[in-house]
Amino acid sequence: MSVRTISPVKELKGEVTIPGDKSISHRSIMLGSIALGTTEITHFLEGADCLSTIGCFRKMGVEIERKPSSILVHGKGLRGLRAPNETLNVGNSGTTTRLISGILSGQSFPTVLSGDASLNSRPMKRIMTPLNSMGANITSLNDNGCAPLCIEPGTLHGIHYQSPVASAQVKSAVLLAGLYADAPTSVTEPALSRNHTELMLQGFGAYVATDLHADGTATAHVEPCEELYGQQICVPGDISSAAYFIAAALLVPGSELLVKNVGTNFTRAGFLKVCKAMGADIETINQSFEGGEGRADLLVRFSQLKGTTVEGDIIPTLIDEIPMIAVMAAFAEGTTVIKDAAELKVKETNRIDTVTAGLKAMGADITPTEDGMIIEGTGHLSGASIQSFLDHRIAMAFSIAGLAADGETEIVDSQCVDVSYPEFFDTLDSIAV
Ligand code: S3P
Numbered sequence: 559m560s561v562r563t564i565s566p567v568k569e570l571k572g573e574v575t576i577p578g579d580k581s582i583s584h585r586s587i588m589l590g591s592i593a594l595g596t597t598e599i600t601h602f603l604e605g606a607d608c609l610s611t612i613g614c615f616r617k618m619g620v621e622i623e624r625k626p627s628s629i630l631v632h633g634k635g636l637r638g639l640r641a642p643n644e645t646l647n648v649g650n651s652g653t654t655t656r657l658i659s660g661i662l663s664g665q666s667f668p669t670v671l672s673g674d675a676s677l678n679s680r681p682m683k684r685i686m687t688p689l690n691s692m693g694a695n696i697t698s699l700n701d702n703g704c705a706p707l708c709i710e711p712g713t714l715h716g717i718h719y720q721s722p723v724a725s726a727q728v729k730s731a732v733l734l735a736g737l738y739a740d741a742p743t744s745v746t747e748p749a750l751s752r753n754h755t756e757l758m759l760q761g762f763g764a765y766v767a768t769d770l771h772a773d774g775t776a777t778a779h780v781e782p783c784e785e786l787y788g789q790q791i792c793v794p795g796d797i798s799s800a801a802y803f804i805a806a807a808l809l810v811p812g813s814e815l816l817v818k819n820v821g822t823n824f825t826r827a828g829f830l831k832v833c834k835a836m837g838a839d840i841e842t843i844n845q846s847f848e849g850g851e852g853r854a855d856l857l858v859r860f861s862q863l864k865g866t867t868v869e870g871d872i873i874p875t876l877i878d879e880i881p882m883i884a885v886m887a888a889f890a891e892g893t894t895v896i897k898d899a900a901e902l903k904v905k906e907t908n909r910i911d912t913v914t915a916g917l918k919a920m921g922a923d924i925t926p927t928e929d930g931m932i933i934e935g936t937g938h939l940s941g942a943s944i945q946s947f948l949d950h951r952i953a954m955a956f957s958i959a960g961l962a963a964d965g966e967t968e969i970v971d972s973q974c975v976d977v978s979y980p981e982f983f984d985t986l987d988s989i990a991v
Pocket residue numbers: 580581582653724725726727728730751752877878901
């Protein structure tokens with residue numbers, strides 16, 4: 559067990575460069591592995607989740623080299639993976655599990671996927687249902703709708719899938735299986751979720767299109783594909799990781815922080831909109847665009863925040879940032895209502911419960927609801943011992959809470975930040991004055 563003590567800081571100054579986006583890093587290994595030729599990835603996130611994805615494809619015969627400043631994936635082509643001789647270990651990673659299931663559904667050999675206790679309790683029916691209706695053959699070995707999953711060869715057909723949830727993992731699993739199908743495949747989701755799979759598939763040569771409908775729903779289409787072709791990918795910084803440092807600068811009086819290389823894809827940038835609605839002083843500079851993905855540097859200054867309502871179609875664009883938003887809301891003036899976010903219950907932990915537990919321990923006024931939470935901002939929090947419950951986003955959000963709280967805060971099982979941000983605490987130390 560690792561325990562990290564966080565002491566309040568006077569102010570935060572300087573700059574931080576945000577590590578690579580986790581979602582895009584996963585996808586670059588996956589598409590690189592099933593493309594022809596070599597894919598070179600720079601600013602790849604070397605977090606535990608993305609290393610799980612690398613481990614899975616290595617076991618299926620893909621040579622993946624970790625160079626000092628890039629990753630080289632020597633792709634095998636769409637049908638060139640080979641049967642692994644053991645279970646594929648997906649660790650803590652829901653993205654690995656759900657996306658790779660789409661790819662494995664199209665292979666001519668069986669595979670078994672299994673992860674840690676948290677992963678093996680997360681819902682997998684959401685991908686089994688559409689993939690099996692395409693002709694895949696996926697079973698939950700414990701018959702509980704969770705991993706371990708066994709994926710046996712099947713012949714895939716194109717379908718239209720009406721997804722009940724706005725989930726990029728579900729959408730991506732179906733689109734990736736659609737590459738192997740005998741006819742076009744499409745997925746309609748209730749609100750647009752992150753579109754990194756669609757953008758990257760286009761870059762690798764697949765035919766993918768998205769329709770945004772007037773009622774807020776969105777449909778992604780993919781055509782069956784002969785081959786994908788290796789690409790150069792420069793991964794933008796992860797806005798989900800940037801959120802901790804943006805929040806830190808907003809919450810600690812006197813702070814001014816340059817947060818560099820933040821991915822600004824509009825399907826991910828809801829956190830910035832919420833910050834603005836709460837009264838945040840954030841200046842966008844140095845905007846650029848590569849591989850369909852925007853990025854920018856953000857100059858963030860301490861701001862007196864006010865409560866807001868976070869609901870509806872914005873939720874999928876900030877789902878992983880809700881623990882951080884909840885902490886900000888506790889420091890704000892007025893009420894913050896977060897709703898339409900029942901998906902929080904099926905993340906690495908039930909984040910309605912784990913955010914509530916942490917904020918209550920620090921003295922906040924929070925009421926959990928069926929699909930979110932209500933926080934009465936009191937302007938301050940008290941240091942406390944916080945259980946991360948091995949959830950990286952809980953550990954990081956409450957570390958930031960600790961910087962601005964009265965007294966010391968302890969984060970129990972703090973090493974879980976390695977899942978998405980191994981250098982998180984070093985970066986935090988480097989900007990504290
Ligand atoms: C992810 C999608 C989101 C997000 C997760 C990463 C992805 O999950 O919470 O951390 O890379 O596609 P859902 O698609 O289940 O909402």
